[in-house]
Amino acid sequence: MKVCVIGAGIIGASAALDLVRDGHAVTLLDRDGVAAGASQGNAGAFAFADVIPLATPGIMKKAPKWLLDPLGPLSVPPAYALTIAPWLIRYWRASWRDRYVAALKAQSDMMRLSQEALDALVADFNLSDLIRPEGQMQLYEGETAFQASQKGWDERRKAGVKFEFLTGPEAIAEIQPGIDPRFTHAGFTPEWKNVTDPAVWTRRIAEEAQRLGATFARRDVTRIEPAEQGAVVHSEEGAERFDKVVLAAGAYGNPLLKTLGLKLPLETERGYNTTLPAGAFDLKTHLTFSDHGFVVTKIGEGVRVGGAVELGGMTLAPRMARAEALLTKAKRFLPTLDTEGGTQWMGFRPSMPDSLPVIGAHPDTSSVVFAFGHGHLGLTQSAGTARVVSDLIAGRTPSLDLTPFRPTRFAGYRA
Template identity: 55%
Template sequence: MSKTIVVIGAGVVGVSTALRLQSELAPTNGQVILLDRKGVAEETSAGNAGAFAFTDLEPLATPGIMKKAPAWLLDPLGPLSVPPAYALQLTPWLIRFWRASWRDRYQKVVSAQASLMQLAQSATERQITDTKGEAMMQRDGALQLYESEAEFAASQRGWQLRRDHGIRFTLLHSPAEIAEIQPGLSPRFTHAGFTPDWMNTCDPKAWVEHLFQVFLSRGGQLRRAEVRDLETGGEKLHLLTDGEGVRADAVVVAAGAWSHQLTRRLGDPLPLETERGYNTTLPAGCFDLRTHITFCRHGFVVSRIRGGVRVGGAVELGGLKRPANFKRADTLLAKAARFMPELDTADGTRWMGFRPSLPDSLPVIGSAKRDARVVYAFGHGHVGLTQSAATAELVADLVLGRDLAIDLAPFASDRF
């Protein structure tokens, strides 16, 4: 009997998952329906940095991180900030975040993240090959920049993690060495690490749209609808929407920062928060950018998008409802102009997006407590694009009852 599977959310995780499932079900005349209230890549997947950050293993919650917490409230434009009016509402999440930073939890998170990243790298290559997407990739590596010997020394824990997990990199010890990879940077950056296997897509929105077109070509459907509730317990799952209801044999919740609004109704009140990320995209010709760059102490990145430059990042833990504070984007752009003196900052377009963030920086990938036919796939934080193809493969295996490539216990919804 053919199956109907619904995927809620048409960002990169949802579209990747829908594509994988539709590819699997097509020979049996199965159907995957993608539901989204706005459309394809209309939220965070439209404006991220376009990076496949397989080399980034450290979670946000690192040992000693809470010593910096007072600064989050005092500097509203800093690399990690919490609006004072939101601090009380955020407290339960921050307590779990603090616990995730303890060394025992930290080591387990790193191990889980490493296993998912390893799968993500191979799964992404399979996805690129399967969808003929190589033309949309930029395999130019990435630089992480440091401004002093002390800052560089403090970064060595992260580089040791990469070494332990077989990630290739080169450490650079002078502005001259850095300039050989990326000219035009301020000499204030004295040290760096270069990961040659890092890659980016030339346009994250276009990449998701490309995957979506392949999904449609294999028989998938898109319906614009907002899911209001999900009824379980019957022979079929019943999705109640703002339009016509949908019945399905399985449902995947991949709605990013909005996912917890539905999981709460399913008996899984997950501590999902929103990292609000800001950026400015500059037109082609504004700077000769040759690799992805991270300004480590300042918490933002510069990447090449559509031949231009996107300057963005940092973390504002501010929820879904507060108005955007575009002074954050302006601050990052002003810093980029100082760090890249030849950067032309004219004619930029500002943007803000919601990254779905759990306290331990790991996503939720697994079945709902109430009904195993509902599978969760959200909470990837900064690395939704990076882990999307791996998540799609894991979810397909869960839905179709196959053996899993990695242990999903660290990603279970009940770990909190």
């Protein structure tokens, strides 16, 4: 079967590899190149322990305080406030107990599938040299903050996540020295893994797909047109018909959705980070400062400090003061961190209001399959998503229940 995958980030590259292994003639297209967007600038984590949706019960009580801080963990630029309002209403609805419980189960099921698929991928393509199995430490300032996190740890326990609690700066320092003693408690997930560099990982996946016969082209797709059999992909190079098309363009998918007659609440979590050179800090494990909305992680031989969520769309100018604010906090929390010589970055993480990606066929045609909207979990869920996409393209029933991920789950999905 002739298949076109639109988007060469980690989702699209992974789908292309799985599809070419399944015997299809695959063409991978991207407007900017492989790993040109969020897939190069993320934290590089396989965050299988992050089963909890962003929209949790009671989240909207905290949101106003966050939103008033332009450099806080959640921010909406005033110029984008009216535009994002409908999305925030959906986000608030997703935090209600009934929706939250359903999303938690769906996320847990997706994590199990993705972890299994990743293990198989690493073994099949000998990718272990790109994996860092160094665990992750989630840090808390004081007993009150630690106790407030217990409900989340209970949900992780139910999902089968292995972890241990650390009490006191001395216990924390046994795993990661150099953390300010204000952090008195931590949860450590020893089975957590990172890639050595997310850009290198994504390019390797794309290279393996091409080695097996997939074709990559740098092309700006302007329209997808379902045909009587298959679908036609339009770009500045002309039009080409395929038997199946996979839309995995992440945050850049909205214009193409409109050409397909759909209007989905696909937004962007604008993520900021600074990557420091080798020697900046002797990092032993992935560090998560949950209450401050950022992480510190090893990338190559350097250290990346980044995170937070800015709901600001794709056209407003970056506010790099957010990256600087994260770096300032990191210096307070890791006193020996050398913050000189860093490279700043901002990228667009494609995000749905219920924290679940869109995976499934177009409601009117099986010729177009969607795989986007993974938020900050694109790398984590890439192998599982690729397996599901291959099943859908081949007409097989996926092992994952796709009901929570279907594109028609949002009211008003028709453009």
